[in-house]
Amino acid sequence: MSSTIHTDICVIGAGPVGLFSVFEAGLLKMRCHVVDVLPQVGGQLTEIYPKKPIYDIPGLPEIKAFELIANLMKQIGPFHPTFTLGEKVIEVQRDENSWVVTTSDETNIHAKVIVIAAGLGCFEPRKPEIENLEKFEGRGIVYMVKDPELFRDKRLIIAGGGDSALDWTIHLADIAESITLIHRNDSFRGAPDSAEKVHTLAKEGRIDLILNASLLEAKGNGVLKSVTYKTTSETSRDLTADYLIPLFGLSPKLGPIADWGLQLHKNAIAVNTFDYSTNVPGIFAIGDINTYPGKLKLILSGFHEAALMSQSAFRYVYPDQKLSFKYTTVNGIPSF
Numbered sequence: 001m002s003s004t005i006h007t008d009i010c011v012i013g014a015g016p017v018g019l020f021s022v023f024e025a026g027l028l029k030m031r032c033h034v035v036d037v038l039p040q041v042g043g044q045l046t047e048i049y050p051k052k053p054i055y056d057i058p059g060l061p062e063i064k065a066f067e068l069i070a071n072l073m074k075q076i077g078p079f080h081p082t083f084t085l086g087e088k089v090i091e092v093q094r095d096e097n098s099w100v101v102t103t104s105d106e107t108n109i110h111a112k113v114i115v116i117a118a119g120l121g122c123f124e125p126r127k128p129e130i131e132n133l134e135k136f137e138g139r140g141i142v143y144m145v146k147d148p149e150l151f152r153d154k155r156l157i158i159a160g161g162g163d164s165a166l167d168w169t170i171h172l173a174d175i176a177e178s179i180t181l182i183h184r185n186d187s188f189r190g191a192p193d194s195a196e197k198v199h200t201l202a203k204e205g206r207i208d209l210i211l212n213a214s215l216l217e218a219k220g221n222g223v224l225k226s227v228t229y230k231t232t233s234e235t236s237r238d239l240t241a242d243y244l245i246p247l248f249g250l251s252p253k254l255g256p257i258a259d260w261g262l263q264l265h266k267n268a269i270a271v272n273t274f275d276y277s278t279n280v281p282g283i284f285a286i287g288d289i290n291t292y293p294g295k296l297k298l299i300l301s302g303f304h305e306a307a308l309m310s311q312s313a314f315r316y317v318y319p320d321q322k323l324s325f326k327y328t329t330v331n332g333i334p335s336f
């Protein structure tokens with residue numbers, strides 16, 4: 001469904017750096033709309049290492065990745081950012097007075113400034129090598145759970161052995177009519193307590209667990225009807241299903257960013273370290289997505305870049321206003 005949003009800054013990427021840029025922009029009274037292709041905020045921290053401790057955030061001797069993201073969300077709360085999640089930014093175009101950022105679901109965000117905080121690029125699902133995969137993508141085969149309600153009272157096959165496969169099996173067990181979890185090994189890669197919960201659900205008969213099995217083929221007439229799998233000990237079998245959800249992890253790809261006329265260097269956006277502006281006026285790039293001599297792909301580098309970027313972004317958004325630098329201890333947090 002298409003929708004239109006108007007804002008001062010469109011931040012592409014809801015990783016730690018994109019989120020912190022909302023804070024720095026907010027201090028200068030600029031409103032932000034944040035877009036991410038993933039269904040949740042947090043970028044690499046939420047997607048790759050949510051429970052790992054981080055030791056190099058200034059003032060926080062140790063903090064788990066998911067806690068840092070929760071803190072950032074709390075910190076930007078007073079600025080009331082808006083979000084479009086689960087949609088990929090595919091195009092940026094110049095309008096008369098603003099930029100128009102368009103997503104895969106036809107959301108159009110009109111913004112005076114674009115801040116690209118897209119990290120390593122778009123996380124794209126690793127797909128299983130099975131027959132008829134493309135035929136049923138979006139017609140029974142989905143790679144992300146955006147809205148669990150879609151699966152209410154449906155027959156699901158979840159494939160994978162990592163955290164996502166385990167967590168969604170546990171979560172959807174109360175929602176779906178039936179769940180079969182298929183994994184190619186007999187041990188899971190995901191967190192041990194989640195693996196234990198999955199085994200308990202199987203023992204209680206609330207899910208079916210098929211280990212040492214691989215997917216072979218998707219079947220149906222226009223929409224998915226069944227999935228063929230094979231275990232090491234038996235010949236292939238068909239399993240009736242409304243949805244197949246392969247959760248084999250995500251791998252980052254630069255994706256559409258490469259087509260926006262930006263100067264790239266080794267799959268990253270070249271920026272001016274004065275303010276992390278790109279070669280296109282009004283577009284900035286901060287965090288892991290940018291490159292410059294001496295660049296370190298660290299969260300704290302991205303936070304610093306967000307602060308400097310905001311000063312120049314202010315001049316775009318308010319060309320007639322004078323910017324004066326103030327400490328938060330002096331000014332507090334401006335009200336929105």
Ligand code: FAD
Pocket residue numbers: 012013014015016017018019035036037038042043044045048049053054055056087088089090117118119120121122123255256257286287288289297298299300302
């Ligand atoms: P990301 O976190 O990558 O977020 C970018 C977001 O942009 C993603 O959510 C992506 O989906 C989205 N996106 C991309 N393209 C599009 C598009 N076209 N449309 C919509 N959305 C898009 N750093 C440290 O400082 N300390 C550590 O201890 C540390 N440990 C790490 C451990 C691991 C295992 C890994 C993998 C990294 C670690 N890092 C650490 C690095 C740190 O995670 C990155 O520097 C940080 O995530 C960069 O943040 P970001 O916001 O720039 O990008």
